[in-house]
Amino acid sequence: MNKKGFDCEKYRKLQSENIKKRISQFGDKLYLEFGGKLFDDYHASRVLPGFEPDSKLKMLLELKDQAEIVIVISAGDIERNKVREDLGISYQEDVLRLRGQFMDRGLYVGGVVITQFSGQKMVDIYRQRLEKMGIRVYYHYVIEGYPSNIPLILSEEGFGRNDYIETSRPLVVVTAPGPGSGKMATCLSQLYHENKRGVKAGYAKFETFPIWNLPLKHPVNIAYEAATADLNDLNVIDPFHLEAYGLSTVNYNRDVAIFPVLSAMFEGIYGESPYRSPTDMGVNMAGCCIVDDEACQEAARQEIIRRYYRAICDREKGKENQAEVYRLELLMSQAHVTRENRAVVPVAIERSKATGGPAAALELPNGSILTGRTTELLGACAALLLNAMKVLAGIPDPVQLISPEAILPIQDLKTKYLGSKNPRLHTDETLIALSGSAYADGNARLALEQLPLLEGCQAHVTVILSEVDQRLLKKLGIEVTTEPIRENTPAAEL
Secondary structure: OOOOOEOHHHHHHHHHHHHHHHHHHHOOEEEEEEOOOOOOOHHHHHHOOOOOOOHHHHHHHOOOOOEEEEEEEEHHHHHOOOEEOOOOEEHHHHHHHHHHHHHHOOOEEEEEEEEEEOOOHHHHHHHHHHHHOOOOEEEEEOOOOOOOOHHHHOOOOOHHHOOOOOOOOOEEEEEOOOOOOOHHHHHHHHHHHHHHOOOOEEEEEEOOOOOOOOOOOOHHHHHHHHHOOOOOOOEEEOHHHHHHHOOOOEEEHHHHHHHHHHHHHHHHHHOOOOOOOHHHHEOOOHHHHEOOHHHHHHHHHHHHHHHHHHHHHHHHOOOOOHHHHHHHHHHHHHOOOOHHHOOHHHHHHHHHHHHOOOEEEEEOOOOOEEEEEOOOOEOHHHHHHHHHHHHHHOOOOOOOOOOHHHHHHHHHHHHHHOOOOOOOEOHHHHHHHHHHHHOOOHHHHHHHOOHHHHOOOEEEEOOOOOHHHHHHHHHHOOEEEEOOOOOOOOHHHO
16 A cells, blocks of 8 residues: 655745745746646645645645736637546536535635637626626636747737736635636736736646646656547647756646747736746746655656556447547557556456456455455345455454345345345445444444445456446545456356
């Protein structure tokens, strides 16, 4: 299991100090483009063990008296009803979710900016909905030739046409439900408007990955490429930083490609550019807070393998993502890992071969690995959970936590009355049955008390899981991968 590799307390302290320093560099105001997730950053917590998923939010709370938040959403994403795959909600709803989460934590949300607006009716309807809720809404328009047509962009027909966002605090955090929302353009538009009003405003970017002061092929940076393999983002050496300072730093291809344009925009607004490289624009201090590099490297290697398994399972489900799979195979090669480097994989496959059916393996916090197999009563994951809880509770293996007599009525309900063709209990049904036994059975009650210890455990299953099992394991915090094989595949092919 992962050792602590990251000092979260040091990170919050250094990060807030660095942002304050950047605010003072510009004098009046800093527009901070916030890439990635402000909270629930589980990718960072997986590849930097010790990083808390809400670390960035806690850091921002230390600056809450100086900060306000602006949420950005593009008109195109509203019109397409774009959905966040991790949450299963539209970007429109996520704007409201984000706003609520920030406000619940005492952060001030100044308003919502709708970018790339060109008169879409659905967007007007959404704006009216927000305004009825008392939310200030601003329109930023499509600019012909953006981002290359600098003379037009830096004119009254370009940024000048955009609504000016009313802000009142020295730090304006610009965030969004997802990539491609127009955060950078929103920041630059505000710089143009602030400059016209005599306000000395600056711009900086806060992206956790890639980590600029780690090597280009460090597993943590490769894991970022794996996480964005569907976007084909690439980590590269920042050539502008190398030329300016003689130092190798890591950035990603889109920031490097856009930098000459940004530099020209800065010169048009300020008279000169405050930055000599894309790396200069960043304020990320994560690389300075790694306390066990090998622990982070190993955690990142595991993340790369998990991303690969997710992609090949998506392909089996019918997703057209072959290019993504090829990209991940290349990244695995660069990180010098194979599927077998995930300890639970060979154990689960061997168990499946021995039993002639689906099987699962789980690595416990102490590093030991146990298995579960499909039976007439339970699916492989359900059996695995029961085995894990028994081991953690010190309950002997022969002890039955749920009697077959308690399972049979549930199977009858599923097949006779609910139309299910699979009589075996899923993980959620198994835990409900176990909860029913816990009232009168001390062992069942003791087993349930072990569930929190499963958070962060690694698991592998030899068949694609049902959505029910996937959701349950995610709620428990178990990192699970599966072979790209459907459960009804003949045993000989498993």
